[in-house]
Amino acid sequence: MSACKGRRTFLLDLVAGAVALAAVGPIRLMAATRKDATSAKNGPEYAFVVDVSKCIGCGYCVEACAAENKVPVGSVRTWVERYVATDEGVHIEAIDKPGKQLSPPPEDVMKNAKWSAFIPKLCNHCEEAPCVQVCPVGATFSAPGGFVLVDPDHCIGCGYCIQACPYGVRFLNEENRIADKCTWCYHRVSRGLDPACVTVCPTAARTFGDRSDPNSHVGRIYATDTWWTLKPEMHTRSRVMYLGLPREVI
Amino acid sequence: MEPANLPAGALNNFYFQNNTHIDWSLMIVLYPYITGLVAGAFVVSALYHVFKVKEFEPIARFALVASFCFGLFAAVPLLFHLGQPLRAMNIFITPHTTSAMSIFGYVYSSYMILVMVELWLVYRGFFIHQAKTTKGFQQFIWKALTLWVTETSPGALKLDHALISFLAGIGIPWAFTLHGYVGFIFGSVKANAWWATPLQPIIFLMSAIVSGIAMLILMYTFIRWRTKRPINYPMLKLLGDYLWGLFIIDVTFETMEVVYMFYEHGHHWAVVAPLLTGPLFPSYVIGQMLLFSGIPLIALGYVALSQVSGRRLLRMVNLAALCVVLQVLFMRFNVVIGGQMISKSDRGYVDFHFQWFAREGLIMAAIILCAPFVTYYVISRWLPVFNDDPGHPASHHAHH
Numbered sequence: 001m002s003a004c005k006g007r008r009t010f011l012l013d014l015v016a017g018a019v020a021l022a023a024v025g026p027i028r029l030m031a032a033t034r035k036d037a038t039s040a041k042n043g044p045e046y047a048f049v050v051d052v053s054k055c056i057g058c059g060y061c062v063e064a065c066a067a068e069n070k071v072p073v074g075s076v077r078t079w080v081e082r083y084v085a086t087d088e089g090v091h092i093e094a095i096d097k098p099g100k101q102l103s104p105p106p107e108d109v110m111k112n113a114k115w116s117a118f119i120p121k122l123c124n125h126c127e128e129a130p131c132v133q134v135c136p137v138g139a140t141f142s143a144p145g146g147f148v149l150v151d152p153d154h155c156i157g158c159g160y161c162i163q164a165c166p167y168g169v170r171f172l173n174e175e176n177r178i179a180d181k182c183t184w185c186y187h188r189v190s191r192g193l194d195p196a197c198v199t200v201c202p203t204a205a206r207t208f209g210d211r212s213d214p215n216s217h218v219g220r221i222y223a224t225d226t227w228w229t230l231k232p233e234m235h236t237r238s239r240v241m242y243l244g245l246p247r248e249v250i
Numbered sequence: 251m252e253p254a255n256l257p258a259g260a261l262n263n264f265y266f267q268n269n270t271h272i273d274w275s276l277m278i279v280l281y282p283y284i285t286g287l288v289a290g291a292f293v294v295s296a297l298y299h300v301f302k303v304k305e306f307e308p309i310a311r312f313a314l315v316a317s318f319c320f321g322l323f324a325a326v327p328l329l330f331h332l333g334q335p336l337r338a339m340n341i342f343i344t345p346h347t348t349s350a351m352s353i354f355g356y357v358y359s360s361y362m363i364l365v366m367v368e369l370w371l372v373y374r375g376f377f378i379h380q381a382k383t384t385k386g387f388q389q390f391i392w393k394a395l396t397l398w399v400t401e402t403s404p405g406a407l408k409l410d411h412a413l414i415s416f417l418a419g420i421g422i423p424w425a426f427t428l429h430g431y432v433g434f435i436f437g438s439v440k441a442n443a444w445w446a447t448p449l450q451p452i453i454f455l456m457s458a459i460v461s462g463i464a465m466l467i468l469m470y471t472f473i474r475w476r477t478k479r480p481i482n483y484p485m486l487k488l489l490g491d492y493l494w495g496l497f498i499i500d501v502t503f504e505t506m507e508v509v510y511m512f513y514e515h516g517h518h519w520a521v522v523a524p525l526l527t528g529p530l531f532p533s534y535v536i537g538q539m540l541l542f543s544g545i546p547l548i549a550l551g552y553v554a555l556s557q558v559s560g561r562r563l564l565r566m567v568n569l570a571a572l573c574v575v576l577q578v579l580f581m582r583f584n585v586v587i588g589g590q591m592i593s594k595s596d597r598g599y600v601d602f603h604f605q606w607f608a609r610e611g612l613i614m615a616a617i618i619l620c621a622p623f624v625t626y627y628v629i630s631r632w633l634p635v636f637n638d639d640p641g642h643p644a645s646h647h648a649h650h
Contacts, residue, residue, distance in 0.1 A: 076267045089259035092597060096267035109261060130441060136354070137337075138346035156340055157333015159273040160351050166441035168266035168594030172273055177333030233517075234440060250258060250596045 044210035046146045047218050048184065048195075049227070050120050052244040054205035057082055057102070057118035059095040061197035061206060066098040068185060068196035073097075075171040077182040078122040078197055083248060086112035090248050119242075119249050120206060122197070123148065123169040123182035124230065127237035131161035131170060131179075140179065146239050147186050150179050166234040184208065211239075253528030257520040258597050265593030265600050272590045272602050276615040277327035282432045282454060283461070283582045284622065285324045285358075289425040290462010291317035292365065294489070296425075299418035305488045311372060312635045313466055318365050319622040319629065325358060326618055330609060350435050361421075361428050368417040370397070371410050373633060376641060378402055429458040436585060443518040444525065444589040449507045456500035457578045463493045464546075464574035469626070471568050479638060483559060490567040494550035497574060501543045504581065521592050529591050529599055534584045542577035546570035 057080055065071060065078045079096040084105045091109040093102050104110065125148045126132075131140050132148060139154035140161050150161075155178035162170040162179060173180035185195035189208075193199070198208045209218030218241075221227060227241035231250065242249075256263060295313035298306040306313075329335050342359075345352035378400050381392040430451040436442075437450025467489055474481050508526070511518045526534055549570040553563060591599045605611040629635075634642035 074267075074270070079267060086261070089256075089261045090597075091261040092264040092595075093262075094264070094267065130439075132348075134349045134351065134439075135346055136349040136351035137340045137344050154337070154340065154344070155334065156337040158328075158331070158351065159333070160349070160435075162268075162273050163439050163590070164441055166594060168268050171268040171271075172333055179333075248259070 044145055045212040046125075046184065046189065046208065046239070047211035047222060048122065048125070048240045049207045049209075049218055049221050050240060050242045050245075051205050051207070052117055052119060052242060052246070054203040055080065055118040055120055056203055056205075057095065058202060059098075059100065060200040060202065061120060062095050062100070063098040064196040064200040065182070068188075069183070071180075072174050074174070075180065077169070077180070078120065081119040081121060081249075082116065083119060083246065084109055084116040085114050085246070085248055087114065088112065115246070117246055117249075118205075119245075120197075121167070121169070121230075122240065123184070124167055124236065124238035124240045125184060127239065129236060130164040130166065130234075131181075134160045134164040136160060143186070145189075147184055147189075148181075149183055149186060150181065152176065152178050155179050166231050166236065253524035253599055255524050255527075256597060257524055260597035263598040264595050265598035266595050269590075269593040269595070269600055272587060272600065274331070274586055274590060275602070275610045276604075276612065277331035277610045277618075279579075279582045279586045280327040280615055280618055281324065281331075282429075282458075282586070283579055284320050284327070284619070285432055286429055286454070286458030286461045286578060286582075287320040287465050287622075288317050288324055288361075288462070289429040289455070289458040290460065290464075291320060291466055292421055292425045292462070293459050294463055294466055296418040296422050297492075299415055300422065303488075305485045308482055308485060308637050309466065309470060312470065314365070314369060314372065315629060315633070315635050316466060316469060316622075316626060317462070318362075318369055319626040321362050321365055322625060323618060323621045326621070327615075330614060330618070350431075350438050354431070354435075357428055357431055361424050364417055364421050364424060368414055368421065370395075371414050371417070374399070374410060375402060375407070376634060379641075426455055430455045432458075436589070439589075441594065442589045442592065443521045444592060445585065446518075447507055447510075449503055450585075453500070453503045453507065453581075456496060456503055457581055460493060460497045460500050460574050461578035463489060463496070464571035464578075467493070467567055467571035468575065469623075471564065473630075473636075479636075481564060483563060486567055487553065487559075487563060490550050490553045490563075490570065493567075493570065493574065494547070494554050497543075497546060497550065501539075501547065504539075504543075521596055525588060525592055525599060529601065530584055530588045533580055534588065538577055538580040538584055542573045542580060546573040546577070549573075 059080060061078055062076065062080060066076070069077055071077050076096050079094050081092055081094045082102055084091045086109060091105050093105070095102060105113070125146055127142075127146075129140075129142065129148045132142055135141075136158060137154055137156055139151045139156070141149060141151065143149050157172060157177045157179065159172055159179070162172060170179055170181045172178070185193070185197075188195060194208050195206075198206045207217055209216045211218050211222040213219040214223060221241060221243065227243055228245045229238035229240065229242065230245075253263075291313045294306060295310045295317065297303040298310035329338055332338055341352060341355040345355070347353070374396065377392055377396040381389055381396055381400070384392055433451035433454030436445040436454075437447055439445045467486065470486070471481065508522075511522055546569075549566045552558065553566050553570070558566065587602050591602060593600055606613055608614070634640065636642065
């Protein structure tokens, strides 16, 4: 009977071990939640404004971003799309490599063109970011100020965030094998500078600032409600506000 | 194969630069595939232990051992896929519980613990017997496997039996959770129109069960043929009947998903229709839905409704089983790779390129897929899996 007891004890120990292991996660999570709750909510709330009518498609932003953030060849943190719309549909190409020059659209597209526009794209730093939700280890997180960032020391490189992002702004950095994306140049903003793409934009098509400050350029636009976001049906509450965004743009 | 029509009025195939490379590749095709085999094989063993389907008694142990072998390698593809494999354990240590993926470690490992405990209870008697009849180092190994619990009184055996039934009982919902949950990981991604459907968990679950049953049929036939032992035809016919019924449900759900998208004619269909008629046409329409669904549905229907028996039964059930394991493999490919072919631009598709030698290439995939079978071979050298294996407790003492 003692052996029988031994087996029972063994099984009970197994269950106890599993419960103890399972308890570690929630405890860590509670600790993390506490940290979030104490972080100040009264600092700046950054937002990004893209004025479509001002973009001339020079591609300086793409170049500056790649240089500033050492983006590996083959991936982009920001890019500029060129839309040429006809009655039959839209023809799209993108400046998605530093230094890339777009050739003119095909002749028949040009002949039937109704309008054309350059659309800069970058991470939307969503308030309800799917990437933050799905990261299994919390390496992607919402930082105070409205940034969505990746902690390179904790990312396991599973790529779930890349799948979850509706905007295609994320990629797996082939050099360090962690998830990568636009940070709004957090390292610059935290020193009082503008993101690199904003700094080099010759027409101020890209602007950046504190939307909670009603006297700032970004704050005034935020208050007007004349801006639009990409894929609003995804309910991500994007923090990149587009002015003059054509309906065709996805 | 270029899509005939591009969605959202696109004149050219426009995809985002960051979508050029398909991130979740063959390893992520294998992961739900092997996980599915785990769940499916377990169900067969539980059909005997819990639902007392007597015909499956001869393969109840075999199914459990097979489930264990697949289970050992279910997470290996994930490890090969991770950008930072050394941080894999962070999923256990710092789970971010809003993520559908974060509890994978807990679901998977708890299931494996359950299977191992059940296996140990099933083989406890054999371990004790071996420990008594061997000497030296061998004896030590067998003794270690008994965990130094050597009680075999009728009361202890009764308890073993009750525990096995209990574990098999809770193992069913647990195996279902394990695989339904894999479907949830894909089905809950709203950014991907080909993945995002609440049907995904049930589709993954049904395909898991049929792939496990079909794989057991193939393994059973192969092993009995190689070891020149008789085939249990009534058992095989019943397995075929179960496979038929469950496969009908599986294919119905898979069809329903697409029929709903088609009839709703919304955003999903706009991007999915060009995918299915374009780059996914060979593997989805021809492979998954026509050949590898059609053949087993007809063959198993014939087996179930006719009086076919003997070699003919064996051939038809195995042909169907082979088609089913391929159907499910194609289905995993079509979901995982197919979904990522749709660029987030919603106006273009990217190609998937098979690689041979890459970390996530075909050779690595083949090695990982072979590993459970090699493991099974090794285990079956030492443990009696079938009733007529030497050392099976049927010949020592009444086990069940």
